[in-house]
């Protein structure tokens with residue numbers, strides 16, 4: 119009761135200084151006039167792009183839409199050099215934003231939030247860090263990323279390995295030298311397929327340990343098309359961005375509104391070939407409308423990609439191992455690569471199928487599978503993340519009645535709009551589970567949440583409202599809706615991290631919202647316009 123009447127140390131504590139944390143800080147400080155403290159584990163800004171420094175790391179969104187949009191000047195001034203932004207350049211961009219908008223003065227680096235507790239008598243949050251901070255704030259906002267808790271599989275013997283080993287998601291800041299080394303890469307998701315071709319060029323020998331063969335589409339990466347940017351994008355930026363905001367995936371592209379099954383086989387092939395030639399999101403996002411919901415339509419695209427693999431890889435045995443046949447295209451995160459399949463034509467690269475001969479243990483000298491023992495100087499784990507919930511559970515977050523978030527979400531995350539969870543008043547999640555988040559171009563979804571949360575905080579301040587909490591019925595209905603829209607899609611037909619399937623023991627629940635960023639934005643706007651329907655706004659506390 120001692121805190122009653124005492125103002126909090128900050129209006130808002132934000133966790134994380136990636137895209138989400140930086141944007142939230144700027145918006146609340148500059149436009150809402152609030153006091154904000156950001157805590158960040160790393161020694162610099164960047165979030166995902168601070169940690170994921172592995173060779174070949176770049177974003178799958180084309181660079182001109184992978185950015186903040188709050189400043190017209192920033193949009194006009196910043197020039198990306200590549201069609202897809204590369205990790206060092208995204209990190210420079212985020213550092214530029216931090217400097218240009220003077221954000222660092224409210225960020226405490228090298229500081230991990232260890233716990234956050236809701237104090238019911240005052241409706242404040244009390245936040246503790248590993249640096250000994252203990253502060254109070256009216257609001258707690260997480261900008262901790264969706265894929266930020268690295269997963270190093272629990273393989274017997276890792277401690278005994280005498281070489282070097284790394285996880286792609288916490289790559290060293292110093293250069294890792296592959297020259298003359300025998301390298302193993304475990305995992306063929308986005309991080310694996312980006313790093314494998316680059317490591318293959320540098321290492322003496324590379325062995326790729328593949329559990330699930332993947333569909334991947336050429337990125338057609340290269341330098342940015344300046345003429346396109348100067349003539350089509352920069353003069354029309356607002357229009358381009360609006361299109362992205364109201365699209366399905368957060369990209370300003372038009373989907374083919376025909377069914378893959380209503381056109382002739384020749385027309386279909388022509389469309390797939392055109393998309394393949396353009397590459398990346400233009401193959402994935404601009405394709406027929408029913409690829410993600412109709413298995414027969416999907417089969418046409420899946421088979422098209424399998425045929426491309428057959429054409430690109432010369433050794434028939436390797437082709438067989440690489441062909442994805444156990445899940446439809448798009449049921450796992452679609453991948454975009456540069457020279458991935460070509461890499462298997464190199465003399466110094468071999469593919470090891472661990473679906474049929476699983477890894478038994480890591481030995482002092484390498485890796486032993488059921489069939490063979492291999493020697494390595496270096497192991498790279500491209501084995502992904504405990505996505506969407508893992509980073510939340512690393513902190514002890516407790517809401518009303520001392521309820522821990524880990525306990526509340528023990529059967530899978532439950533949220534209202536992916537923004538709040540019942541029992542945790544005044545806490546917001548930027549791109550939390552139950553929002554489009556990882557199924558979209560992230561900055562589009564991040565900025566939508568930033569603006570929506572900041573508008574609500576302003577509404578509360580203007581109306582002298584002290585606390586806000588999602589209503590139980592609204593949350594139950596939203597969780598049911600998230601499941602209902604996911605159910606008929608291809609996403610339910612693979613063991614993916616979207617479903618938590620990559621982490622032993624994790625509940626199998628589809629975590630992001632598949633209804634599209636435009637529909638979702640509309641829903642959030644309507645809820646706000648209706649006086650924040652489904653949220654309990656309380657003027658009484660504090």
Ligand code: N01
Pocket residue numbers: 176177178179265271272286304305306307308309310312328329330451472500501502503556613615620
């Ligand atoms: O991780 P993943 P990621 N033994 O989970 C395998 C984003 N991202 O870091 O498929 C052996 O996708 C696992 O096998 P399987 C993007 O959203 C974006 O690559 O589960 N293998 C799989 O092959 C992405 O989806 C970008 O059977 C094991 C791989 O490791 C997300 O981050 C770039 C294993 C993990 O793939 C995660 O991507 C990078 C085990 N015990 C990342 N456990 C861009 O925008 C897992 N695997 C470009």
